[in-house]
Amino acid sequence: MTRETRLSPMQLPQVTEPRNPGMELDMGWVRRAQANSSAIERRVATLPGRRSVKKDHQAAWLLRAITCIDLTTLAGDDTTERVRRLCAKGRHPVRADLLQALGFDRLSVAAICVYHDMVAPAVAALTGSGIPVAAVSTGFPAGLSPFHLRVAEIGESVQAGANEIDIVISRRHVLSGDWQALYDEMRAFRAACGEAHVKAILATGELGTLRNVARASLVCMMAGADFIKTSTGKESVNATLPVSLVMIRAIREYHERTGYRVGYKPAGGISKAKDALVYLSLIKEELGDRWLRPDLFRFGASSLLGDIERQLEHHVTGAYSAAHRHALG
Template sequence: MKAQYALRRTKINLQLLSEVSHSTLKGHRNRLEAFFFSFFFSPTSDLGWISKVYVNPPAVVRHAEQIQKWRTVKGNWQAAWLLKAVTCIDLTTLSGDDTPSNVHRLCFKAKHPIREDLLKAMDMHDKGITVAAVCVYPARVTDAVNTLKAAGCNIPVASVAAGFPSGQTPLETKLAEIRLAVQYGAREIDIVISRSLVLSGQWEGLYEEIRQCREACGEAHMKTILATGELGSLANVYKASMIAMMAGSDFIKTSTGKEVENAILPVGVVMMRAIKEFYWQTGFKVGFKPAGGIRTAKEAITWLMLVKEELGVEWLKPELFRLGASSLLEDIEKQIFHHVTGSYALQHDLAMA
């Protein structure tokens, strides 16, 4: 079976390397040689090339360790990075005990992520700083949409779907869940892949599943969760990333947040290198979303710096980068409180997320 690209919901003839000259690409590839080797793909090829992808795990891990040793930014620079992080957060609640009231509270926090007086002290009160999206289960989408509409803000609602978090549901059920979430008002859909398709090397099956999910999303943006902690190897992470992008994903996302191992830097490096190669070959920019286990302001800055290093400043915006988190915003606001006041916030000083 031949694999056909379904990018951005439009069938197109790809212009390989449309924005990068062959000489420039060769220079980039020389620098990447220690990390990856993969055969170039073409719009008319089958997926046999995927078996030839190679990732050098020790080199990736060493690079990730170097990133963790980078000296962190301080003072005004730190505050600026943290405010940037806030605008890229998908503020999330995915608990079995979610109710309309705690979704309402989450939406209020999404609109007012940082205390107004703290923003005024930094002369940022009129910059419209909000989180990037509110992420909930499909059953809570209507609650979130209505609350945000009543608050007069245009923050999109994202919904997990497609058998989240395990992906162990029939494809027909996954597609129906996606359509319902969109019908309820979700403008972004975070789907999960069937990990068994990756582990058994069924790449065409994975492509077709994601393609059908993309079609079911309609005009909604689709983030594809790879659940990297359950894929077995960094090579599989790279392969799944490429297949997800070929099938039309707007974002690729590390984790559901429910796995034993969630967003870690080596996985981030691999996924970003896949995004970079996909961009070189197609001219399409696909977003990246680490999620799960990102709880501190320092971790958020590390991810931002990694994105800047690997993909460039143009990826440092909500359209191309998100942080999936439920408790991260609390720590960021504490750090900003300390930056402005010089003291540490007490429990009653900051609103609950």
């Protein structure tokens, strides 16, 4: 297997893995889900210092991280030209001279993530690249628009060419413990996605407790989510290691019980290469190497790519470069 093959874009999970079909809502399983906050915090506190990779190993892990990035722009001033530039960066995320020095010919990000209005320009800009377009949907980021409009929004994005849909759940269902309502909502969103890959955004910073995060994770997987995702990036608290541990252990338990692998996507606040390495270490320890591929793991990020490219330049040249030398577009 060549280096180019190993790091080229992966197929969507429903192609490379049997797609999670979901199951009947198991309220006994949901109610049994708990989260020991003190133990969780102790576990994740050990990661940054205990799992450290250096030199060539670090460069290899950072290249792997790039292939797992959903390169994202979700700004109110997004334009067609900005999205085209972002797509160009997604096709060639590392400067050619650095990539050559590292011994690779080709590399790309996992997906480009945009609002619905930018789906068509992104699809056009990525033609022939094999990189999927992900659209945020269902009243992103608050998820408070009328239900029929949220479902219709999914259909519009799929029709426009989105291969992946990042939906937001109704937080009130979790906060009120109405797990049947959350399950029914997620099932409807999954059905509206059709063949498109669906990522369920839990907005974990607004769910109140880690136990709620665990239960919401299970319910969304039972309802057929292909991925569960931490955050929209718009909340005051986004991806954290404790939340990640709770969610990936729910993924592990779901896989052990059903045989289906569900993906994981931390999003929001992950902007440094060293943070990406910690998340990859956590995934490797808790879920294993199979989840260290873009069909089962993604970073929702924008500025992360620039910092990774800076670290790779330091690895190649021995000198740190200014951030403006690695612009996203």
